[in-house]
Amino acid sequence: KAGVTQTPRYLIKTRGQQVTLSCSPISGHRSVSWYQQTPGQGLQFLFEYFSETQRNKGNFPGRFSGRQFSNSRSEMNVSTLELGDSALYLCASSLRVINTDTQYFGPGTRLTVL
Amino acid sequence: DAKTTQPNSMESNEEEPVHLPCNHSTISGTDYIHWYRQLPSQGPEYVIHGLTSNVNNRMASLAIAEDRKSSTLILHRATLRDAAVYYCILWRAGNMLTFGGGTRLMVKP
Numbered sequence: 001k002a003g004v005t006q007t008p009r010y011l012i013k014t015r016g017q018q019v020t021l022s023c024s025p026i027s028g029h030r031s032v033s034w035y036q037q038t039p040g041q042g043l044q045f046l047f048e049y050f051s052e053t054q055r056n057k058g059n060f061p062g063r064f065s066g067r068q069f070s071n072s073r074s075e076m077n078v079s080t081l082e083l084g085d086s087a088l089y090l091c092a093s094s095l096r097v098i099n100t101d102t103q104y105f106g107p108g109t110r111l112t113v114l
Numbered sequence: 115d116a117k118t119t120q121p122n123s124m125e126s127n128e129e130e131p132v133h134l135p136c137n138h139s140t141i142s143g144t145d146y147i148h149w150y151r152q153l154p155s156q157g158p159e160y161v162i163h164g165l166t167s168n169v170n171n172r173m174a175s176l177a178i179a180e181d182r183k184s185s186t187l188i189l190h191r192a193t194l195r196d197a198a199v200y201y202c203i204l205w206r207a208g209n210m211l212t213f214g215g216g217t218r219l220m221v222k223p
Contacts, residue, residue, distance in 0.1 A: 107157055
């Protein structure tokens with residue numbers, strides 16, 4: 001079974017631009033979660049989608065948004081990019097809701113904001 | 115919000131057991147305790163999770179205190195491949211999830 005895939009793997013943007021990251025979960029998984037990882041803040045939870053509905057949301061500004069499609073694929077969008085948004089963005093999928101289930105992480109998208 | 119506290123780093127000798135502690139004194143009754151680890155340049159990897167009872171799997175054991183205010187991840191025989199950052203995480207349905215800062219485990223041959 002193929003693992004979680006994320007595209008693109010690397011991205012360079014400038015301040016003020018917006019970016020869309022994509023995540024394809026493991027086949028059959030209905031939950032997709034997004035995380036931001038930086039050297040200073042560590043691993044931080046962004047949001048979780050389950051069956052196209054946002055179930056959980058972390059403490060991030062409204063510039064960070066996401067959605068999930070009927071095939072469980074998910075996209076994350078960051079608008080009006082700031083230098084501090086430079087990070088590794090990780091996507092994870094699970095069969096059921098994340099509090100009781102195992103998550104499988106993708107390799108991440110490395111975003112650099114100049 | 116519930117928080118977790120972990121030591122920044124720990125060191126172990128190869129082939130010896132390792133006990134990684136996590137403090138979560140503000141845990142709520144329905145919060146699940148999960149452990150993930152992250153090897154260099156990789157995404158996090160699931161290790162184990164539990165609610166109230168101790169749990170065992172092929173990778174590790176999870177010992178949960180009776181009052182649930184702390185837990186310990188036990189690697190029975192550390193190998194060099196176990197060198198990673200270990201995260202203790204509380205999952206709460208319908209609410210914000212909490213991550214600890216992680217413990218960097220170093221394994222000496």
